[in-house]
Amino acid sequence: MGLRNATTDPHPAPAEDAPPRLPRTVVLVGLMGAGKSAIGRRLAARLNLPFRDADIEIEAAAGCTIAEIFARDGEPVFRAVERKIIARLLTEEPVHILATGGGAFMDADTRATVHAHGVSVWLRAELDVLIARTAKRTHRPLLNQGNPRDVLSRLMNLRYPVYADSDLTVVSDERPPDATVELVIEALERHFGIPLPHRAAPTAAPATSKPAGTP
Numbered sequence: 001m002g003l004r005n006a007t008t009d010p011h012p013a014p015a016e017d018a019p020p021r022l023p024r025t026v027v028l029v030g031l032m033g034a035g036k037s038a039i040g041r042r043l044a045a046r047l048n049l050p051f052r053d054a055d056i057e058i059e060a061a062a063g064c065t066i067a068e069i070f071a072r073d074g075e076p077v078f079r080a081v082e083r084k085i086i087a088r089l090l091t092e093e094p095v096h097i098l099a100t101g102g103g104a105f106m107d108a109d110t111r112a113t114v115h116a117h118g119v120s121v122w123l124r125a126e127l128d129v130l131i132a133r134t135a136k137r138t139h140r141p142l143l144n145q146g147n148p149r150d151v152l153s154r155l156m157n158l159r160y161p162v163y164a165d166s167d168l169t170v171v172s173d174e175r176p177p178d179a180t181v182e183l184v185i186e187a188l189e190r191h192f193g194i195p196l197p198h199r200a201a202p203t204a205a206p207a208t209s210k211p212a213g214t215p
């Protein structure tokens with residue numbers, strides 16, 4: 001018979017028949033509490049891609065927490081490490097979902113690297129949403145120096161005009177995280193003009209078994 005065995009076919013289907021793939025690493029940008037880490041992790045699972053969190057990579061490289069780097073070495077040292085780690089992730093790792101820390105995109109070099117190698121998605125959130133989401137944890141050094149509402153409000157004024165330079169903007173509001181993930185997938189599909197192969201969204205929200213405080 002003329003039927004070919006798919007596994008031993010010496011003439012495999014041409015590449016254009018393969019499902020479209022995300023062409024660039026997705027770089028999530030936004031203020032503390034916007035959901036970069038939480039949405040990024042879920043987005044990676046939906047798109048079946050690796051997830052990296054720049055903050056976790058920094059802590060692994062430094063062998064201590066971000067709060068300890070700020071206290072011991074100061075913010076400029078943290079920013080230098082952050083710049084280096086994000087450049088490495090974007091230039092040396094295959095396409096993945098990357099959650100940055102809220103200050104990363106403020107660095108001109110990092111912005112240039114993101115524009116050159118990634119697609120940036122700003123998770124834009126209102127002040128009250130950011131305050132509610134960040135209030136539960138105390139690991140962010142910038143929010144432990146004074147009133148979090150004042151700090152976040154000042155950072156919004158400074159940073160939102162710069163975050164606006166992102167390729168895409170998605171609102172991060174009170175809707176459930178999976179609904180925001182859906183918005184990001186739709187925005188990416190529109191941006192690249194391709195359907196992205198992705199897993200179905202989780203149907204029901206089962207009772208959480210995560211330890212308290214896990215993003």
Ligand SMILES: Nc1ncnc2c1ncn2[C@@H]1O[C@H](COP(=O)(O)OP(=O)(O)O)[C@@H](O)[C@H]1O
Nearest residue numbers: 031032033034035036037038133175176177215
């Ligand atoms: N709809 C939502 N979208 C994103 N995060 C949400 C949402 N609802 C609650 N959260 C919680 O808010 C926190 C957001 O923090 P995180 O993802 O660490 O933000 P970032 O990395 O941008 O600072 C997490 O604990 C997350 O579980």
Ligand SMILES: O=C(O)C1=C[C@@H](OP(=O)(O)O)[C@@H](O)[C@H](O)C1
Nearest residue numbers: 031032033055101102103140141
């Ligand atoms: O906004 C910032 O300058 C920072 C945000 C943090 O990350 P998240 O935005 O993920 O909280 C972390 O990188 C550090 O505490 C500084």
Ligand SMILES: [Mg+2]
Nearest residue numbers: 036037099100
């Ligand atoms: Mg984060």
